[in-house]
Amino acid sequence: xxxxYRAAHLLEAELIKDxxxxxxxxxxxHGALLTGIMGxxxxxxxxxxWIEDSRDYPRARALIAAYEKRLRQPGHGHWRCPNCGEExxxxxxxxxxxxxxxxxxxx
Numbered sequence: 001x002x003x004x005y006r007a008a009h010l011l012e013a014e015l016i017k018d019x020x021x022x023x024x025x026x027x028x029x030h031g032a033l034l035t036g037i038m039g040x041x042x043x044x045x046x047x048x049x050w051i052e053d054s055r056d057y058p059r060a061r062a063l064i065a066a067y068e069k070r071l072r073q074p075g076h077g078h079w080r081c082p083n084c085g086e087e088x089x090x091x092x093x094x095x096x097x098x099x100x101x102x103x104x105x106x107x
Contacts, residue, residue: 003030004060005049013047015091016064025060026052067091079103 004020004027007013013029020027031047051060071077071090078087079102081095088095093102 001050001052002054002057003048003050004057005064007047007049010047012091013049015093016049016067019063019067019093020049020051020060023059023063025056025063027060028052 005013005016007016007029010029010032013032017027017029028050029047030050051057077090079090080087081098081100082103083100084095084098086095086097088097088102094100095102
């Protein structure tokens, strides 16, 4: 097991985990149950994404780097759904209104 990402919040950790799994990299989220106590006691309760096989680390980090690059793109952390026109906040990659995937951009 090897940690590949420390997420800002649980939603982001689950999103990264799912992207890795979709790419064939088994991953899990550690610390998901601790997020509810953040601020209550002095403990690092930030959710983390771990991969099962450390040999997948370079590929996992490349996928995460692509995710982080998309977050820095113009648009202030959101994208418009091409199907229904709804504005969707990043890191969501699927429209919450109609389930249309976010279009990929060539950068």
